[in-house]
Amino acid sequence: MTTTTMTPAEGLGRLQELADRADLATLLARQGLWLDEQRFDAAATIFTEDATVHTQGGQSRGLPAITAQARRIHADFAAIQHITSGVLIDIDLDGDRATVRANLVAVFVHDASAPEPAAVIGERYHFEAVRTPGGWRFSRLHVTPVWRSGDPARRN
Numbered sequence: 310m311t312t313t314t315m316t317p318a319e320g321l322g323r324l325q326e327l328a329d330r331a332d333l334a335t336l337l338a339r340q341g342l343w344l345d346e347q348r349f350d351a352a353a354t355i356f357t358e359d360a361t362v363h364t365q366g367g368q369s370r371g372l373p374a375i376t377a378q379a380r381r382i383h384a385d386f387a388a389i390q391h392i393t394s395g396v397l398i399d400i401d402l403d404g405d406r407a408t409v410r411a412n413l414v415a416v417f418v419h420d421a422s423a424p425e426p427a428a429v430i431g432e433r434y435h436f437e438a439v440r441t442p443g444g445w446r447f448s449r450l451h452v453t454p455v456w457r458s459g460d461p462a463r464r465n
Contacts, residue, residue, distance in 0.1 A: 341391035
């Protein structure tokens with residue numbers, strides 16, 4: 310068995326990297342819940358002030374525009390569930406920037422008492438994140454559509 314010895318500085322650096330990865334994974338989970346729970350006015354806990362977002366629902370820049378886009382796309386649904394998997398986090402060498410990639414399946418339901426989905430979509434998320442005084446925030450989101458079933462405008 311081979312053992313590797315780290316210096317105290319290397320050990321602290323590794324602990325910081327693990328903490329950052331956990332914080333970024335939590336930020337990704339909070340982003341999905343932000344949409345699912347329709348807490349649109351909490352965008353500043355997820356995105357930087359000047360963030361850019363490019364999704365199937367449009368493009369926006371800055372918190373007011375991101376909030377308006379999220380509300381326009383998600384507010385008419387009784388239930389939404391964003392499910393992410395395959396999360397891959399890369400932190401740059403200085404430790405203040407990162408990319409977060411993940412697969413997304415999102416289910417949109419108009420009537421929670423008769424939960425036949427209006428639409429189910431599959432996408433790939435690509436986020437850029439920056440360390441801010443308030444913690445990690447996403448500065449950019451680009452979504453690549455993979456597949457779609459149903460029509461979100463359709464009512465059950």
